[in-house]
Amino acid sequence: MGKIIFVSPLLDKETRSARVVAALDNPDRVWRPGSFVTAAIAVDSRQVPVAVPAAAVQTVDGRKVVFVRTPEGFEKRDVALGRRDDGIVEVMSGLSAGETIAASNTFPLKAELSKPGDEE
Numbered sequence: 001m002g003k004i005i006f007v008s009p010l011l012d013k014e015t016r017s018a019r020v021v022a023a024l025d026n027p028d029r030v031w032r033p034g035s036f037v038t039a040a041i042a043v044d045s046r047q048v049p050v051a052v053p054a055a056a057v058q059t060v061d062g063r064k065v066v067f068v069r070t071p072e073g074f075e076k077r078d079v080a081l082g083r084r085d086d087g088i089v090e091v092m093s094g095l096s097a098g099e100t101i102a103a104s105n106t107f108p109l110k111a112e113l114s115k116p117g118d119e120e
Contacts, residue, residue, distance in 0.1 A: 001025075004041070048082065050091040056103045057081065057089055058110045066091075067109045069100040074109055 002024035011018050022039075024031055056066050057079070064081055067074040082090030095101070102109055 046083070048090045050095050050097050051088050052091055052095070052101060053103050054084065054087050054089050056101050056106060058106050060110060060113060066095060067102040067106055068095070069102070074102055076109075076113060 002022040004020055004022050006019075006021040008019040020039075052066060058065050058067075060076060063078050065076045066079055068077045077094055079094035080092040082092045084090070
């Protein structure tokens, strides 16, 4: 992790890139002056108690839900969502930290809900 100390006001016309200088800890001398890198720059960060991958969220009957692991399988749980960033969604309510959820491939679980149940 580093700190940006200079951003050039000029962009390269062809590559649309700019020169940025960052101060980095480099105790092993891995980074060399003038090295080119591709980097992600966080302009704001915020800690949230519970966040899930966006792929874990489904819409069922107009409500946002996640599927929570129970001893019997998975259950649908209504959630209220907050901010979204880079494939991660903040969960404001409906889910507690540490609960196990289906994080991907949740469409089959959603499809299972629409199947008619045993009506004997």
